[in-house]
Amino acid sequence: MHLPHLTKLISLEPGETVLMEVRRHMIVFYARILILVAFFFVPLFISPLIVLGVNKMAQSDIGAIVFGFLFTLWLAVIWMTFFYQWTDYYLDVWVITNKRIFDIDQKGFFSREISACRIEQLQDVSITVDGIMATFFKYGTIHIHTAGESHDFLIKDAASPMDVKNIIMQAHGRTIDEAVMKTTPAEIVH
Amino acid sequence: MDFDFGPIRTVAFSPTTLWIVWGLMFIVWVVMSAILLYHWNSYSIDDPKVRRMKIIYFVGGLLLFASATTFIFSL
Structure with a gap:
């Protein structure tokens, strides 16, 4: 080999x-990733609140854009965490x-x-x-x-x-x- | 759906503010990428699986930052 x-x-x-x-x-890795999947959905559930809150704070209709921007960066955090978890899993070897x-x-x-x-x-x-x-x-x-x-x-x-x-x-x-x-x-x- | 946030301060969500957030996040991504690359190159040399993950990581990361940029431009 x-x-x-x-x-x-x-x-x-x-x-x-x-x-x-x-x-x-791999199931051990998938179990860790389940938490990340949950984190992915959290902002989507509270998105109406964020959009309305931003609209009020900015006093204009930019809530959806700001939410989209913040959600994309949130995805980047999830993306990095996923690869961190994978690296930690992959380099643990016998x-x-x-x-x-x-x-x-x-x-x-x-x-x-x-x-x-x-x-x-x-x-x-x-x-x-x-x-x-x-x-x-x-x-x-x-x-x-x-x-x-x-x-x-x-x-x-x-x-x-x-x-x-x-x-x-x-x-x-x-x-x-x-x-x-x-x-x-x-x-x-x- | 209407929520009552009570008295609220006006916050200026200017492109500059978003660019600062974007920049800080990009720095975090660059540092994280450097650490990941170091590990992948040092301990997983010539491993096709790692090579594939490397490509996915960078393509996905760049796409996310590119879409964040489009949100700033559409503000």
């Missing part, structure tokens, strides 16, 4: 390939490689946390699909338990959590197999 855009965020080791890029389910799992957590515009754990450190991967929405839209939380000092990984609201779990488990299986293959017969005896 060739993902050149990720090379700025993470540096891969020799022989390391990206298996999967996991993001939150990258599964054949050697590691990366958690790239974008917190607003000016804060980002990147953590990684090695595939061989995995102890258990569990998934939780909780609620009607999660069941219907097939998203859930993946809990990756790790050994050692690395903290556990939580992939929240991931799309197709079962597929993600399978890929992680396959990568883990391959890593363990490779480690066993590398073990010399002499080591096995001891």
Whole structure:
């Protein structure tokens, strides 16, 4: 899987390939956008009040024009907020490689946390699909338990959590197999 | 529909006032665009999805500011 855009965020080791890029389910993004849709309609509901109010204040019939102007700028604010939300959603990503799992957590515009754990450190991967929405839209939380000092990984609201779990488990299986293959017969005896 | 706003001051909604509001909003948009571009270019290089969103963002933004301008001219 060739993902050149990720090379700025993470540096891969020799022989390391990206298996999967996991993001939150789009429904999570749509839920955020619903608020923006509500904000879109608010000025329209109070438009008669604004138009009449401006007409009275200006003592001329320019209410509709001023409302149109202000509404257009309001749309520009909604437009910017939409793209801010999308960027925040899009840059929040988990990258599964054949050697590691990366958690790239974008917190607003000016804060980002990147953590990684090695595939061989995995102890258990569990998934939780909780609620009607999660069941219907097939998203859930993946809990990756790790050994050692690395903290556990939580992939929240991931799309197709079962597929993600399978890929992680396959990568883990391959890593363990490779480690066993590398073990010399002499080591096995001891 | 008639609303009673009570005693109200006269406000001059001149094109100059609207241009000031427009200008302030445009500055906010330029700053926001710079921040978004920085993130898109730095962390999502060569991503077709981001490239598409970039085009939509700028075309939509410019259309909105263009229509706000037409409202000022029609005042």
